Structures are given as C-alpha cells and as structure tokens.
Amino acid sequence: MSNDVLVLAEHQGGALCTVTFELAGRARELADAWGGQVQVALLGASNLAGQLGSADVVFTAEHPALADYNPEAYERVLLSIVHARTPRLVLLSTATAGLDLSAALSVGWDAPVVSSVVGLSAEGEGALATAQIYGGKLLAEVELAGSRAVCAVIAGSFPAAAGRRDRPPAVEAIDAAAVLDGLRTSVTGVVTAEAGDVDITAADVLVSVGRGIGSRDDLEVAEELADALGAPLAGSRPLTDQGWLPKSRQVGKSGVTVKPKLYLALGISGAPEHVEGMRDAELVIACNTDAKAPIFDVAHYGTTVDLFDLVPELVKRLKP
Amino acid sequence: MKVIVPVKQVPDVVEDLELTADGTDVDREFLKFVVNEFDEQALEEALCIKESSGAAVVVVGLDEPDVDQALYGALAKGADRAVKLVGTGEGWLPGHRRSAILAAWLAGEGYDLVLTGVQAADDLDGQLATLLGARLGLPHISVVVRVDAEGSAARVRQELAGGTVVEEAVALPAVIGVQAARQAPRYVSISRIRQAQQSGAVEEVPAATADGATGFRLRRLLAPERTSHAEMLRGGPGEVAERIVELIRAKGLIPG
Ligand SMILES: Cc1cc2nc3c(=O)[nH]c(=O)nc-3n(C[C@H](O)[C@H](O)[C@H](O)COP(=O)(O)OP(=O)(O)OC[C@H]3O[C@@H](n4cnc5c(N)ncnc54)[C@H](O)[C@@H]3O)c2cc1C
Numbered sequence: 280m281s282n283d284v285l286v287l288a289e290h291q292g293g294a295l296c297t298v299t300f301e302l303a304g305r306a307r308e309l310a311d312a313w314g315g316q317v318q319v320a321l322l323g324a325s326n327l328a329g330q331l332g333s334a335d336v337v338f339t340a341e342h343p344a345l346a347d348y349n350p351e352a353y354e355r356v357l358l359s360i361v362h363a364r365t366p367r368l369v370l371l372s373t374a375t376a377g378l379d380l381s382a383a384l385s386v387g388w389d390a391p392v393v394s395s396v397v398g399l400s401a402e403g404e405g406a407l408a409t410a411q412i413y414g415g416k417l418l419a420e421v422e423l424a425g426s427r428a429v430c431a432v433i434a435g436s437f438p439a440a441a442g443r444r445d446r447p448p449a450v451e452a453i454d455a456a457a458v459l460d461g462l463r464t465s466v467t468g469v470v471t472a473e474a475g476d477v478d479i480t481a482a483d484v485l486v487s488v489g490r491g492i493g494s495r496d497d498l499e500v501a502e503e504l505a506d507a508l509g510a511p512l513a514g515s516r517p518l519t520d521q522g523w524l525p526k527s528r529q530v531g532k533s534g535v536t537v538k539p540k541l542y543l544a545l546g547i548s549g550a551p552e553h554v555e556g557m558r559d560a561e562l563v564i565a566c567n568t569d570a571k572a573p574i575f576d577v578a579h580y581g582t583t584v585d586l587f588d589l590v591p592e593l594v595k596r597l598k599p
Numbered sequence: 600m601k602v603i604v605p606v607k608q609v610p611d612v613v614e615d616l617e618l619t620a621d622g623t624d625v626d627r628e629f630l631k632f633v634v635n636e637f638d639e640q641a642l643e644e645a646l647c648i649k650e651s652s653g654a655a656v657v658v659v660g661l662d663e664p665d666v667d668q669a670l671y672g673a674l675a676k677g678a679d680r681a682v683k684l685v686g687t688g689e690g691w692l693p694g695h696r697r698s699a700i701l702a703a704w705l706a707g708e709g710y711d712l713v714l715t716g717v718q719a720a721d722d723l724d725g726q727l728a729t730l731l732g733a734r735l736g737l738p739h740i741s742v743v744v745r746v747d748a749e750g751s752a753a754r755v756r757q758e759l760a761g762g763t764v765v766e767e768a769v770a771l772p773a774v775i776g777v778q779a780a781r782q783a784p785r786y787v788s789i790s791r792i793r794q795a796q797q798s799g800a801v802e803e804v805p806a807a808t809a810d811g812a813t814g815f816r817l818r819r820l821l822a823p824e825r826t827s828h829a830e831m832l833r834g835g836p837g838e839v840a841e842r843i844v845e846l847i848r849a850k851g852l853i854p855g
C-alpha cells in the first residue's frame with residue numbers, strides 16, 4: 280500500500296473537464312496530509328498531460344480502444360493501475376465515467392466506495408467522506424479507515440483553482456495493450472442531438488418547471504408565466520424524459536448549465552444533478568410545497584405556496 | 600432473449616425523512632416507499648425490447664416495504680414473471696450486499712440482459728448495475744437511454760456529459776444501468792394491478808446468505824447544514840406574488 284491519491288482525468292472534446300482540476304486540488308491536500316503523491320490517470324489523451332501540473336505523476340495510456348470513452352476499456356486499465364500502484368484513495372467524478380467505474384473498482388480491487396461525495400478530508404491515517412443521499416435531503420458521514428478506498432465526487436464540491444498548477448508533471452506511459460485484449464464493448468458512433476429550438480443558456484430570465492407540474496396539460500400554466508416574462512420555458516430531466524419539453528430545454532448535469540439573471544424554479548426538488556446546472560444563476564426564486572426541498576438551499580428566495588395558486592397571481596400582476 | 604429487471608423500493612424523498620435514534624438510518628416506520636424512478640425506466644425499456652424482439656421479461660425484487668406493489672405493477676404492465684427474494688432483513692441494505700444476493704440468484708437463472716436503474720436515491724456504496732456487472736464479471740454500461748437487443752449483442756445508447764450520446768455495441772450477457780427509457784414509462788390502472796394480484800403469482804425464493812459488506816463505517820446521517828438558505832416569502836399566494844414581482848422589478852427584468 281501507499282499514501283498516494285489517484286485521480287481519473289476526464290476530458291471532453293479534447294479538453295480536460297473542470298472537475299478533474301477540482302479532484303486534483305483535493306488530492307493534493309490529502310496526499311500532503313498523508314505524505315504521499317498525487318497521481319493522475321489520463322487515458323487516450325496523452326497530449327493533455329502537461330496541463331496536470333498539480334500531479335506528481337501522470338500515467339498515460341494510448342490504444343485504439345481508448346480513443347473514445349469505452350467503459351470496459353477504462354475499467355480494465357484503471358484496475359491494472361490500482362493493482363500495480365496500490366493508491367490509498369482513488370477519486371472520480373459522478374459523471375458517466377464515475378457511474379460506470381467507481382463501484383466496479385470497489386468490486387475488482389476490493390476497496391470500499393462512497394458515492395455522491397461532497398466533502399473529503401484526512402482523518403489521521405484515514406479519511407472522512409461526506410456524501411449526499413436521498414436526493415440531497417440528507418448527508419452521510421463515512422469513515423474510510425482502511426488502506427484503500429474509492430470516492431465518486433460531485434462536480435463543484437472543491438475549488439478547481441487548487442488543482443491548477445503551471446509546471447510540467449512527470450509523465451509515465453503505460454502499455455495497456457495486454458489488458459485491452461478481448462473487449463466485449465465497442466464504441467460504434469456518436470448520436471447527433473437534434474438542434475434545439477431555443478438556446479436557454481442565452482436567456483436572461485428562465486421559468487423552469489419540474490415534476491411538481493404534474494401533467495403535460497398543466498404545463499400551460501407555466502407557459503403563460505414564461506410568456507408574461509418574455510422568457511423561455513426550461514425544465515428538469517423528468518419533463519424532457521416524458522417528452523413534455525424538448526431535450527434542449529433541460530437544465531442540469533445531463534442537460535445544459537445556465538447562468539441567467541433570474542431562475543424561477545417551479546415544482547423542482549433540487550436534486551444534485553439539477554443543481555449542478557443552475558447554481559450560478561444570479562437570482563434564484565423557488566416555489567415548492569415541501570419546505571425541506573433542497574432547492575431552497577440554492578435559492579435566494581423561496582415560497583411553499585402551491586405553484587397552481589402562485590403562478591396565476593404572478594401572471595395577473597405581470598400582464599398589463 | 601431473457602431480460603431481468605431488478606427493482607428496488609426507496610423512501611419517497613418528498614416526505615420528511617426523520618432519523619433513527621442512533622442516527623445511522625432514516626426512520627422507516629412511517630415512511631412512504633416508492634419504486635426507484637430509474638428502475639421504472641429500466642422496466643419500460645425491457646418491455647420495449649420485449650415488444651420489438653419477443654424477449655421474456657422477469658422482474659426481481661428483494662422483500663422490502665411495498666415491493667409487492669412494484670412486482671404486481673410490473674406484471675400488469677407486461678412482465679412475464681415476478682420473483683421476490685425473501686429473508687433479506689429490514690433497514691437500509693448496502694448495494695454491496697444487495698448485489699451479492701442478486702448475483703447469487705442470477706447465477707441459477709440464465710439471462711441475456713440485466714436492466715436496472717442507473718442509480719437510486721439511497722445509493723451510498725455504489726450503484727447496483729455497476730456492482731452487479733463487476734461481480735458477475737460481465738460488461739456493464741451506465742447512463743443508458745436506449746437498448747436494442749440483436750442476437751448475441753446489444754446496441755446501447757450511453758449519455759456522456761453535456762448531453763452527448765454515443766452508441767456502443769456490447770456482447771451479451773451484459774448489465775445495463777438505465778437512465779431513461781426510449782419512451783415515458785407506461786401507465787397501468789389500479790384495476791389492472793388488482794387483476795395481476797389475483798391471477799399472477801409472485802414467486803417467492805429464499806435470498807442467498809450472501810455477504811457483501813461496504814468496507815466502511817457509516818458514522819451518521821445528518822441534515823445538511825444550511826450554509827445558505829432561501830429567504831422564505833410569507834403570506835398567501837397574492838402577497839407572495841407581489842413580493843416576487845417586486846424582486847423581478849428591482850432587477851430590471853420586467854419586460855415592456
Ligand atoms: C446521471 C444522471 C443525470 C441526471 N441529469 C439531470 C439533469 O441534467 N437535470 C435534471 O433536472 N435532473 C437530472 N437527473 C435526475 C435527477 O436525479 C432528479 O430525478 C430530477 O432532477 C428530479 O426532477 P424534479 O425536481 O422535477 O422532480 P422531483 O424530484 O420529483 O420534485 C418535484 C418537486 O415538486 C414539488 N411539488 C409538487 N407539487 C407541487 C406544487 N403543486 N407546487 C409546488 N411544488 C410542488 C415537490 O415537493 C417536489 O419537491 C439526472 C439523474 C442521473 C442519474
């Protein structure tokens with residue numbers, strides 16, 4: 280075993296994702312506390328290694344199967360790295376790669392895994408992880424006392440600045456060919472998204488609707504308010520999954536990130552995946568009948584008045 | 600083609616979640632339980648596969664509060680069999696243990712695809728699809744929005760960050776963590792569920808005595824410290840609307 284902290288680098292469109300710097304920054308704090316190294320696994324994008332200056336060493340691997348993100352290929356390479364290097368802690372994000380890989384590392388490397396981590400600190404020889412559970416309504420404090428662990432961390436939990444450092448890290452190329460033999464998963468193509476009708480990231484005001492709206496017909500209620508404000512209608516994932524709103528209107532982790540001047544959230548609980556896409560809005564006003572809904576932790580103003588009572592009153596006042 | 604859909608009950612997070620005296624679990628006594636929303640999506644996708652390629656769909660649940668409702672609901676929607684693994688005890692069950700129990704049962708079943716929800720509200724030690732896939736030594740793919748089974752392989756659509764969707768081919772058997780079905784989950788009336796309750800039997804099978812420890816210690820659950828909390832607007836709908844309009848006006852965002 281070691282005192283090292285290993286981060287999986289995520290990259291998209293030829294650039295490193297911000298969350299990778301967030302993880303590298305926290306990895307640095309932990310590695311310093313334990314007296315270990317920060318290591319980063321960078322698969323299929325060796326050209327980006329130079330940007331990972333907060334790492335002591337970057338493990339790179341190149342192979343045709345790593346040209347695109349392939350969950351099985353990533354799993355095999357990561358497993359081979361952790362078995363060989365025995366880090367104390369492995370950090371991934373909760374994006375697709377984290378959902379594919381964190382629990383698989385737990386099984387394949389026999390290490391505990393904590394999902395949806397938002398806080399992580401060294402506690403003596405071990406670590407204390409704080410994780411969201413029940414849609415962000417509760418937190419769980421988890422003690423990681425053993426010599427290895429895996430954490431899947433929610434993006435935005437740690438400052439990215441701490442993980443950016445302008446110096447070249449040591450780079451160690453790994454030969455992954457042997458472990459990538461006989462893959463059962465292959466990437467066959469990219470599905471191009473249908474172009475959206477409006478770009479909600481460009482709007483100053485967004486009226487955003489969640490499952491609290493109840494039915495497609497009742498969406499009209501919110502549409503009327505959006506019209507009165509001259510704003511497009513946005514929404515949470517369940518609405519786009521139902522086909523009530525086009526996919527281009529979805530705010531959140533698997534939709535778009537918006538930073539409007541005003542975000543009016545109607546019947547949205549504030550699940551972590553939604554909040555990821557709107558927490559930087561200038562002014563957030565939330566309407567939710569559940570006073571304990573997590574959306575009130577990111578909103579500036581809130582009301583527990585039923586949206587069906589509130590919205591007509593708003594429309595009345597906004598429409599001349 | 601045989602598709603297995605593990606379903607799970609989770610506390611309805613719209614309810615107030617009170618903690619037990621020792622603070623390591625939610626107090627389940629008066630909680631309302633609902634089917635994990637992503638498992639509903641997995642079931643829908645399985646039923647779509649059944650309709651397009653004639654697969655048999657088997658739902659399986661552990662004996663948890665209101666699981667019968669989920670299992671009979673699945674039968675009413677068109678699942679061919681429903682299995683309840685009994686003797687799993689009460690309270691929060693770690694994903695590691697849940698996946699070990701299911702893996703033991705699956706070993707005797709035979710299957711081509713396992714479709715389950717990409718995650719659940721009470722996941723703390725990993726997601727079931729990934730844990731199961733790894734335990735069974737099978738390829739597994741999460742955050743999936745469509746599965747088309749084609750002989751000994753499946754074509755799968757996986758969502759990456761920012762809504763990018765890629766297509767992957769995976770050899771069967773495989774385990775899939777479903778984010779969303781290709782269409783909204785079908786609705787089934789209470790009377791159809793009652794019919795299923797009367798005719799279709801849920802098979803009860805003793806759960807394997809699998810271990811499956813998390814490997815960590817859960818110190819406690821706690822309500823998040825409200826570092827920031829919305830200023831709550833008091834009064835009836837009219838008064839609250841008045842305040843909101845003032846706030847919007849103050850930001851200069853009222854059109855016209
Ligand atoms: C990998 C992954 C990616 C995801 N990506 C996204 C994403 O990009 N965007 C996203 O939004 N979600 C995403 N999700 C889903 C997310 O986990 C939640 O399921 C979703 O955000 C919940 O949407 P909601 O708040 O509308 O619904 P719910 O959580 O069901 O909340 C509805 C709320 O409405 C309130 N309500 C009910 N009736 C009324 C009324 N009459 N008046 C006022 N309030 C009322 C209720 O109190 C409740 O809080 C993702 C999930 C996964 C696993």
Ligand SMILES: Nc1ncnc2c1ncn2[C@@H]1O[C@H](COP(=O)(O)O)[C@@H](O)[C@H]1O
Nearest residue numbers: 288289290291292293348376759760763
């Ligand atoms: N290291 C990685 N971890 C997670 N996802 C990745 C990684 N590399 C690439 N991806 C995903 O694969 C897609 C294409 O990435 P790229 O090939 O860098 O353009 C992106 O949408 C990423 O989300």
